[in-house]
Amino acid sequence: TGVTPKYYRFPGGSNNTYLKKNPAVKLQILQYLDSIGIEYFDWNVVTGDGGNVNASQEIENSATVLNRHHPVLLAHDTKAATAEALPYILANYASWGYSFARITDATAPIHQGSAWDY
Numbered sequence: 001t002g003v004t005p006k007y008y009r010f011p012g013g014s015n016n017t018y019l020k021k022n023p024a025v026k027l028q029i030l031q032y033l034d035s036i037g038i039e040y041f042d043w044n045v046v047t048g049d050g051g052n053v054n055a056s057q058e059i060e061n062s063a064t065v066l067n068r069h070h071p072v073l074l075a076h077d078t079k080a081a082t083a084e085a086l087p088y089i090l091a092n093y094a095s096w097g098y099s100f101a102r103i104t105d106a107t108a109p110i111h112q113g114s115a116w117d118y
Contacts, residue, residue, distance in 0.1 A: 005038060006038060006039065006105070007040070007041055007103055008033060008040040008041070009040065010040060010042070013042045013112045014040060014111055014112050015042075015112040039105075039109050040109065041107075041109055041110055042110050042111050043072045043073060043074035044072055044110050045064050045068055045071045045072065045073045045074070046062075046064075046073070046074045046075075047061050047074065047076075047085065048061040049075055049076050049079045049082045050074075050076065054081050055084040055085035055088075056085075057081075058082060058085040059085050062092070062093075063092065065093060065096070066096065072103075073089070
């Protein structure tokens with residue numbers, strides 16, 4: 001694409017099962033990412049679309065945003081229910097006073113297990 005990546009998302013998050021069992025590997029990965037100037041991001045709100053949920057459940061699940069100051073929503077683009085739910089989720093967030101932006105160098109990273117309520 002001609003664009004050098006600056007941000008990374010761990011499959012399953014930075015506290016995924018493998019990394020929990022292998023903290024030395026996680027540390028090596030984090031050190032490597034830092035050495036090449038890549039920041040990683042997790043999420044602090046989920047639609048639940050990694051499981052078998054319908055659009056209504058995704059809309060309900062995403063309402064946990066009300067407990068977050070700087071929400072980062074995890075949703076997957078291959079799920080039909082997510083495509084159905086997303087317009088409602090975005091409308092809800094807007095009605096609650098949230099705005100939408102892409103991640104930039106100024107975005108405070110969200111890491112699982114720390115700063116979870118950002």
